[in-house]
Amino acid sequence: MRWLALLFLLCSPAVVAAPGGSPRRSTGKKPKAPPPAATKPAEQERTRYSLALAGGAFHGGGFNRGPQGSAQLTLTPPGWGRFAIDVELGWRLARFRRDIPGSGGMVSALHSIPLSAVGRMNLVRMAHLRLDVRVGVGPLLALHHLSSDFSSSSVRSALGWELLAGAQLRFPLGTLEPFLDVRVGLGEAYIPFVTGRLTGVQGLLGVRYQLP
Amino acid sequence: MRKPVSIAALVLLAACQDWPELVIRSVSPSEMRASEATALALDAELPLPTTVDYGKGTLEVDTRVSVSIGTLEVPTLAVSPQGVISTRVPSVLVPGSYDVKVTLGDGRTAVRRGGLTVVEGVWPEGYSIDPIGPQRRLEPFTLTVRATGANAAAFRGNVRLETGVGGSIGPRVSEPFVDGVLTQQVVVDSIQSNVVIRVTDIAGHVGTSNTFTLQ
Numbered sequence: 001m002r003w004l005a006l007l008f009l010l011c012s013p014a015v016v017a018a019p020g021g022s023p024r025r026s027t028g029k030k031p032k033a034p035p036p037a038a039t040k041p042a043e044q045e046r047t048r049y050s051l052a053l054a055g056g057a058f059h060g061g062g063f064n065r066g067p068q069g070s071a072q073l074t075l076t077p078p079g080w081g082r083f084a085i086d087v088e089l090g091w092r093l094a095r096f097r098r099d100i101p102g103s104g105g106m107v108s109a110l111h112s113i114p115l116s117a118v119g120r121m122n123l124v125r126m127a128h129l130r131l132d133v134r135v136g137v138g139p140l141l142a143l144h145h146l147s148s149d150f151s152s153s154s155v156r157s158a159l160g161w162e163l164l165a166g167a168q169l170r171f172p173l174g175t176l177e178p179f180l181d182v183r184v185g186l187g188e189a190y191i192p193f194v195t196g197r198l199t200g201v202q203g204l205l206g207v208r209y210q211l212p
Numbered sequence: 213m214r215k216p217v218s219i220a221a222l223v224l225l226a227a228c229q230d231w232p233e234l235v236i237r238s239v240s241p242s243e244m245r246a247s248e249a250t251a252l253a254l255d256a257e258l259p260l261p262t263t264v265d266y267g268k269g270t271l272e273v274d275t276r277v278s279v280s281i282g283t284l285e286v287p288t289l290a291v292s293p294q295g296v297i298s299t300r301v302p303s304v305l306v307p308g309s310y311d312v313k314v315t316l317g318d319g320r321t322a323v324r325r326g327g328l329t330v331v332e333g334v335w336p337e338g339y340s341i342d343p344i345g346p347q348r349r350l351e352p353f354t355l356t357v358r359a360t361g362a363n364a365a366a367f368r369g370n371v372r373l374e375t376g377v378g379g380s381i382g383p384r385v386s387e388p389f390v391d392g393v394l395t396q397q398v399v400v401d402s403i404q405s406n407v408v409i410r411v412t413d414i415a416g417h418v419g420t421s422n423t424f425t426l427q
Contacts, residue, residue: 062267062306098271104293106271108264146262150293151273154259192230196266 007018037178046078054206058092060197068092070181070204074120088119088136093194105148111143112198114162114187123134123204130170142189142198160189172210177208221315232259240310246414247303247333247369249388254279254297254314261318274317281328282310302370302385305330306414328332336392337361338412339371339419341410347407348426352397357411357419359392367392371411378403379426386411402426 052072059065069091076084095109118136140162147153165181185199227229237255244250263272274337277288279299290298297314312327336359347353359367368387373381379402387396 033374062265063269064266094266096266096269098269100271100273103273103275106262106273108262108271109268110264144264146259146264148260148273149292151260151262152232152257152295154232155229156231159228193262194264195264196264 034057049211052208054204056204058202060200064197083124084120106148109145114140158189162187175210236324239327276317335415336364342423344424359396364392
């Protein structure tokens, strides 16, 4: 029965919507509220925006690990139903230090800054729990900073790409909405002499605010 | 439409940046006497090439730094954490202006045009070489050379070392004289059994050793 209920949740247009969106009413039941056409608020006729900030960590094997952050602007155009688009700006940092025999300490820091266009589809919508899947792609700026006790520091950069796929579990609390974001990333930006994975398995905790 | 595309292209170009340029900020002193071996300090920005592997957590730094004055390669004695390269220029350059070039292990270079000026020197009148006894091929022995004539006691330059046809001597440029005297280990090889060592400076002064047996 649980599976039937889940299937119903997934398939019914009445229970899916993008962040902040209102569900469409099904036609098979007597509506408890007036028909949407008669009472649809004016704001539902325009694109809705929400802004999210999140922080977490990533791991891509070895020293390809570290903190990360993300800012997401979600656009839900009218009539898109369960779908929405995120514009996401991220930041990740992998950093380590080594002692070079006879010379001194050296620190390598690899920053990656992806800018992604992400498609979002709402799968589950309940009163205080929503689940979205997200797939995105976009350019990735990689910055490699080397500093040491014995050599001039250097910053090198390269442009690459990133592809991400993941899920977002949201907990709506009015205009604020805490969420848990889990994703897997794949990407590349070539900086000579640097072998590193700029992405990997990523987990973030964040909060979304429905813009007025 | 063309303007945003141009801006985007510029941003893309600006976003891709490789190693920063090497810069020689100063050469000190910027002038030397042709007859004196001179210690030089090159203040430079040296982002040393480093290979980074985040999977293994390794950093491999290529610390090779070479310096040349004109076409003359000079030894890199030390590189300080502040990027000051210490080197010593032998007195084998004729008066004039020379470019100073620094080369890193990955081939990147920085050139300071006319970074070193060599002015006329004060040379001894000649050289004498202390008697040399029988020697063995490729076995080091001590060579003593003395500057002679006026200015001899103040001479702190270098001389070139050579042997006759069919022979070789190492090193080919001596260490600097100390107050007119050079005492140095040399190695000689020759197809001849009787050998003469000859010293010369760039001003044309010469000294010749006795003929010694090489076994």
